[in-house]
Amino acid sequence: MKTFHETITDPEVVRVRGLSKTYGNRVAVDGLDLDVSAGEVLGLIGANGAGKTTTVECIQGLRRPDAGTVRVLGLDPVRDADRVRRLVGSQLQSSALPDRLRVSEAIELFSTRSARDADGLVERFGLEDKLRSSFGSMSGGEQQRVFLVLALLNRPRLVILDELTQGLDPAARREVWSSVAQLRDAGTTVLLVTHELDEAEVLCDRIVAVRSGRVLDAGTPAELVARHAGVATTRFGIRDGDTDGLVRALRSVSGVHDVGLDPGGQVAVRGDRSSIAHVGAWLVSRGAIPADLRVDVPDLEAALLTLLDGREEPAPTASDLTGALR
Ligand SMILES: Nc1ncnc2c1ncn2[C@@H]1O[C@H](COP(=O)(O)OP(=O)(O)OP(=O)(O)O)[C@@H](O)[C@H]1O
Ligand SMILES: [Mg+2]
Secondary structure, three states: OOOHHHHHHOOEEEEEEEEEEEEOOEEEEEEEEEEEEOOOEEEEEOOOOOOHHHHHHHHOOOOOOOEEEEEEOOEOOOOOHHHHHHHEEEEOOOOOOOOOOEHHHHHHHHOOOOHHHHHHHHHHOOOHHHOOOEHHHOOHHHHHHHHHHHHHOOOOOEEEEEOOOOOOOHHHHHHHHHHHHHHHHOOOEEEEEEOOHHHHHHHOOEEEEEEOOEEEEEEOHHHHHHHHOOOEEEEEOOOOOOHHHHHHHHHOOOOEEEEEEOOOOOEEEEEOOHHHHHHHHHHHHOOOOOOOOEEEOOOHHHHHHHHHOOOOOOOOOHHHHHHHHO
């Protein structure tokens, strides 16, 4: 757990401005800005090839940016590589350990702290029985838990997890999710790379969506839902009576955008999320409580799909704006 003093002196654990990285003629990251605040789980989300891994590799000092600045707890990860390495724990997308290495040996190799720290982590991730197992003999989920232990061994100020649950079965995914939730609850700052939308929904306090190495949008799940998830739909059947009148009257209920009849004869009311409560209250006030009332609420998954599927353009970068002014 961070002390109060640490929290106020380092509100920003990661600060990235205008990061660009090109491999040959392939632009991987193109003027990206990113902040990770102390104690939050920030999700970096985007399709394959969006530039996520390149970004976190620059944050860890494993790659040198072509342009832009990267600061981790105020340090430059290229110039202050040793200090940054001591402050950051990471599980990289391409992590691997030699098959014959035992878990206990890996821990010894990576640990710069007391054995008691390691024992606590081994217990927390349920690996007590696996200490003598060789890495190659373990299942994917067990290996991921070993990577988590290694990432946390030296009490890092920042933990970077790049596609932590890739290839895991649903039960193992949930197990790893609960490990990340424990980290969050303990106040550890986490930068989580994923393209699993449900994972982001469960774990992230804030999300940065990227495409083609640029930020499409950033915000809390609630902010992204409000901006990109579209409308809520409330549906219900009506027995008889003045359908046209009902449809007309519902159009003036607060938050409602439009009202129509589904092919099955159900009334479909589309509007802001607030319209759900207003439509419900309106129906109750008229003594009409439909037994088949159903609500489709836009969620984060819907928001991210809209955002990532290509209909929305990335925000212009500083270099675009400079170019436009020339
Ligand atoms: N070492 C490299 N050499 C050449 N091109 C690379 C290299 N690493 C990444 N790239 C390219 O840079 C782009 C961004 O790759 P990156 O690995 O950062 O994406 P990503 O968002 O992590 O994707 P994924 O979800 O598939 O892991 C891709 O087009 C990729 O092909
Ligand atoms: Mg990647």
